[in-house]
């Protein structure tokens with residue numbers, strides 16, 4: 229864990245140079261990847277949905293893996309999750325590229341916040357190796373995964389500090405040098421599971437609240453805020469109450485039905501077994517959040533077996549009729 233040891237005057241000078249003295253008036257969020265692990269189409273998937281998007285069928289759009297970017301000033305950006313598609317996502321997002329007047333090696337990405345240690349959320353860190361300073365924020369269990377896997381040392385902690393997100397508290401997201409980004413997060417554990425590659429035989433806790441999977445409320449000073457929960461196994465009363473009254477929710481849209489991957493013939497696992505709550509059904513996320521007052525509700529982290537990916541499907545229509553949006557790459561939300 230990094231200890232921020234800079235003098236506050238240094239930090240303020242740096243903030244001044246970046247024009248952060250004025251209180252941010254808006255939180256800008258750009259969803260740069262809306263697919264679950266594997267993306268859409270997935271490289272080896274021959275299911276009808278991947279086939280259709282690969283063929284360019286009407287009503288289908290390609291999606292990269294789960295990630296978003298947020299900024300309080302439009303110039304300094306914080307990534308939320310680092311997907312294996314990060315190079316493509318940066319290439320498609322001018323705001324995340326070096327500015328024309330910036331040094332020869334530079335990035336507007338000041339920090340990366342991780343919500344779990346799944347491959348689709350951490351593998352992109354490896355593509356950010358180039359001795360470029362930024363900060364990593366994650367809950368303790370996810371930091372332990374990074375520490376236990378020496379390949380992540382391509383990001384030298386002396387250059388890319390790793391900082392622990394405390395649960396149930398608000399954290400100002402700061403660049404590697406300690407200067408503020410203007411973006412803050414409130415982090416909280418949600419029901420979920422450890423990454424697939426950490427599972428041990430006989431393990432049955434796929435909806436524990438151990439901090440292996442977290443949700444975030446992302447804010448920017450007095451600007452609005454939104455909730456980002458790309459993985460969640462259950463919506464209990466406490467979570468529904470937490471979300472009540474929010475202007476915007478970006479939520480786990482992995483599967484439409486719990487048995488979807490089995491029905492599609494592509495896998496043996498249910499959504500629950502993967503730590504994901506289905507959209508539909510009595511226990512699903514649409515029903516569980518029907519009573520909560522939420523301004524915009526948007527599904528993200530959508531698996532390549534989910535029928536809502538076909539804009540002409542009955543499932544897509546049902547989700548829209550229930551007041552939900554289906555996230556797409558490049559979607560922007562300003563609060």
Ligand code: MLT
Nearest residue numbers: 264265346347348424502
């Ligand atoms: C998940 O969201 O369950 C994981 O990303 C699955 C995976 O690791 O492929």
Ligand code: MN
Nearest residue numbers: 264265346348
């Ligand atoms: Mn995932």
